[in-house]
Amino acid sequence: MRNLDERVDVAGLTIVPTSAPGHTKGSTLLTVSTAAGSVVFTGDVLFAGTIGRTDLPGGSMAEMRETLRRIVANFPEGTPLLPGHGQPTILADEIAGNPYLQPESL
Numbered sequence: 001m002r003n004l005d006e007r008v009d010v011a012g013l014t015i016v017p018t019s020a021p022g023h024t025k026g027s028t029l030l031t032v033s034t035a036a037g038s039v040v041f042t043g044d045v046l047f048a049g050t051i052g053r054t055d056l057p058g059g060s061m062a063e064m065r066e067t068l069r070r071i072v073a074n075f076p077e078g079t080p081l082l083p084g085h086g087q088p089t090i091l092a093d094e095i096a097g098n099p100y101l102q103p104e105s106l
Helices: 061-074 091-097
Strands: 008-010 013-019 028-034 037-043 080-083
Touching: 061 091
Parallel strands: 037 080
Antiparallel strands: 008 013, 013 028, 028 037
16 A cells, blocks of 8 residues: 555656645645646645635644645646636636735735
8 A cells, every 4th residue: 555645657647645634634635747747636625716615524724724835835836726626727826816825814
C-alpha cells in the first residue's frame, strides 16, 4: 500500500497527492502532470470564486486557511484548477478575485 503523499507514475502521468484539510480531515489535492503541463484537482477544497464548506463534521476554517496559504505559496499562478463542482479556473484568477484567497483572509 502506498503512502498518501507518495508520487505515482502511471500511463505517462505523474500524480502527486497533497494533504489539504479544512473541508474534511482527509481532503487531498491531486496534481497530475504530463510533459505538456500540470493541473490540480482541488475536489471540494477550492472552487472558482469560493471554497468548500468547513462547518460540517471534520471541517475546520483554521485548517482551510492553512491549506489555502500553502496553495497560494506552492503552486504557480498559471496552474489550472479543476474543482469537484462548477467551472475550472486558474490560480491567478482565484488570487485576484476569490475572497478567501485575499491576504486579509489568509
